[in-house]
Amino acid sequence: MNKKLAIFLVLLLSLSTFLAACSGGKADKTSGKADGDKPYEITWYTIGTPQKDVDKVMKEVNKYTKEKINATVKMRQIDWGDYDQKMQVMIASGESFDIAYTQGGNYVLNAQKGAFKDLNDLLDTHGKELKAALDPAFIEGAKIDGKLYGIPSNKEVGQQSVYVFNKNIVDKYNMDISSVKSLEDLKPLLQTVKENEPDFTPIATFKPHLPFDYVLEDELPFAFPLEGDTSKVINIFESDEMMKTLKTMHEFYKAGYIKADAATSTDPWPLEVQNWFVRKEMYQPYAELIWSRSAGYDVAVQPMHDPITFNNSVTGAIQAISATSKNPEKAMEFLNLLNTDPYLRNLIDRGIEGVHYEEVDNGTIKDLPARVDSYNMPSFSLGNHFILKLYENDPQDKWEVFKKFNDASVKAPTVGFYFDTNPVRTEIAAISNVASEFAPPLLTGSVDPEVYLPKANKKFKEAGLDKVLEEMQKQYDEWKKNN
Structure with missing residues (x-):
C-alpha cells in the first residue's frame, strides 16, 4: 500500500510540474x-x-x-x-x-x-x-x-487658424501685420496689394474663421458658440457673426481681392506659386519654417485666435x-x-540610419536621397512626435514649444461629445445638399449674404434643421450630465 501511494504522489507531482510549465x-x-x-x-x-x-x-x-x-x-x-x-x-x-x-x-x-x-x-x-x-x-x-x-x-493638441502672408510683399510695403486682429483689419493691406501689384491675387482662396465649435462638418449649420452661451447648439447661418463676416467677404469679392471663380474652383493654391498675398492655414509651432522651406521664399504668420482643442484636433x-x-x-x-x-x-x-538619413551635429539629422525617393513617410500619422529626432535646421526647443502650445490650448465646449446621427440621418443628408449649394458661394464672398442667407435658412428649415438641432441638444445635454 505504501509503495502504491508513493508512486501515485510521484505521478501527481510530475503532472503538476508539467501543468505549471505550460501555464x-x-x-x-x-x-x-x-x-x-x-x-x-x-x-x-x-x-x-x-x-x-x-x-x-x-x-x-x-x-x-x-x-x-x-x-x-x-x-x-x-x-x-x-x-x-x-x-x-x-x-x-x-x-x-x-x-x-x-x-x-x-x-x-x-x-x-x-x-x-x-x-x-x-x-x-x-x-x-x-x-x-x-x-x-x-x-x-x-x-x-x-x-x-x-x-x-x-x-x-489644439488648432489655431492663422493668416499667412507672403513676406516679400509685407517687407516691400513695410506692412505691420501684427495689427491684423480681425478680417476687417486686412482691408488696407489688401487695397495696397490690389493697387500696386496687378499680377498678384490679394487673397489665396480661403473660408473665413468663425468663432464656433462645429458638431459635424464646418460647412453644415450646426455648432456651439465659443463665446457667450456655449451650451446651446445653434444654426450658425442665423448668427450675427456669420452675417457680419460674410458681408466683409462679399465686400472683398466686389473689390477684386478674391478670385472671381472662388466658389467653384477646386484647384489648390500651392505655396510654391508666389502671386498671392494672404491665405489661411492651420498652425503648429514653427510651421512658418516648414511653409517657407516648401515655398522657396519666406512667409510670415499672424494668429487669428489662441489655440483651441476641438474633437477633430x-x-x-x-x-x-x-x-x-x-x-x-x-x-x-x-x-x-x-x-x-x-x-x-x-x-x-525616418528609415534606416546611413541609408535614409544620417546624423550630423548635436544628434540632429538630415535626409539622404533614398529617404526622399524611397521612404518618404507621413510623420503625422505614425505616432508620438515628441520622441522624433530633430532635423539640422529645426529649432532645438521645438518639442518644448509644442508642449507649451498644448498647455495653452483651451478646450472647446464639445470635446469628447460625438453626435449619433442615426436618429436624423435622412434630415442630415438633405441639409448637406442645401449646404453644398449655398456654403461655397457664401463663404467665399461670391454672393450677397443679405440676399442669399435668408434663402439658405429657408431651405435648411424645409430639410429638417429644427429636428436635427433638437436631437443634437438632447444628446449633448445627456452627455454633459455624465461628464
Whole structure:
C-alpha cells in the first residue's frame, strides 16, 4: 500500500510540474519573448503613397520588435485617395487585421458601429508607458461615450487658424501685420496689394474663421458658440457673426481681392506659386519654417485666435485596433513600444540610419536621397512626435514649444461629445445638399449674404434643421450630465 501511494504522489507531482510549465509559457506570451513561442505577425494598415523601401525598413523593425515583444509587423500602405474607401470595404467584409490608421468622422463612425476595439482596459494593462506619454487631452477627447477606441498621435493638441502672408510683399510695403486682429483689419493691406501689384491675387482662396465649435462638418449649420452661451447648439447661418463676416467677404469679392471663380474652383493654391498675398492655414509651432522651406521664399504668420482643442484636433491621426484582431494584446504592446521607444519610432518614420538619413551635429539629422525617393513617410500619422529626432535646421526647443502650445490650448465646449446621427440621418443628408449649394458661394464672398442667407435658412428649415438641432441638444445635454 505504501509503495502504491508513493508512486501515485510521484505521478501527481510530475503532472503538476508539467501543468505549471505550460501555464507559465502561455502567461508570457503577452509580454516579451516566451521560449518556443512563434512571433505573432501584426497586420498594420497605414495611409500614404506606398514607398519602395517599406519592406527593407520593416525587416529592421521586425528584428527589433521580435526581440522586444515577440512580434513582427506587416505594414500595408494604401494611397491617400483610396484609403478611406478600401478600409470601409475591409471593415464591412469582416477581414481580420490588427491596427489601422483612422481619423475624425471615420474614427467615430467605425467605433460606434463596433469596428474598433475598446482600449480602456488594454491601455492600463499593456500600454502603461504609452498612457503616461500621451497628453491627457488626447485620451479624454478621443473617448466616445467613455470608451477609447484608438491611440491618437501625440502632437499639437489644439488648432489655431492663422493668416499667412507672403513676406516679400509685407517687407516691400513695410506692412505691420501684427495689427491684423480681425478680417476687417486686412482691408488696407489688401487695397495696397490690389493697387500696386496687378499680377498678384490679394487673397489665396480661403473660408473665413468663425468663432464656433462645429458638431459635424464646418460647412453644415450646426455648432456651439465659443463665446457667450456655449451650451446651446445653434444654426450658425442665423448668427450675427456669420452675417457680419460674410458681408466683409462679399465686400472683398466686389473689390477684386478674391478670385472671381472662388466658389467653384477646386484647384489648390500651392505655396510654391508666389502671386498671392494672404491665405489661411492651420498652425503648429514653427510651421512658418516648414511653409517657407516648401515655398522657396519666406512667409510670415499672424494668429487669428489662441489655440483651441476641438474633437477633430484630437482625432486627427489615430491608430485603432480592429475588433477582428486575433491578438489585441500584442497589437497594444506594439503601439506602446512605437510611442515610447525612440529607436523604433524614428526607424519607422525616418528609415534606416546611413541609408535614409544620417546624423550630423548635436544628434540632429538630415535626409539622404533614398529617404526622399524611397521612404518618404507621413510623420503625422505614425505616432508620438515628441520622441522624433530633430532635423539640422529645426529649432532645438521645438518639442518644448509644442508642449507649451498644448498647455495653452483651451478646450472647446464639445470635446469628447460625438453626435449619433442615426436618429436624423435622412434630415442630415438633405441639409448637406442645401449646404453644398449655398456654403461655397457664401463663404467665399461670391454672393450677397443679405440676399442669399435668408434663402439658405429657408431651405435648411424645409430639410429638417429644427429636428436635427433638437436631437443634437438632447444628446449633448445627456452627455454633459455624465461628464
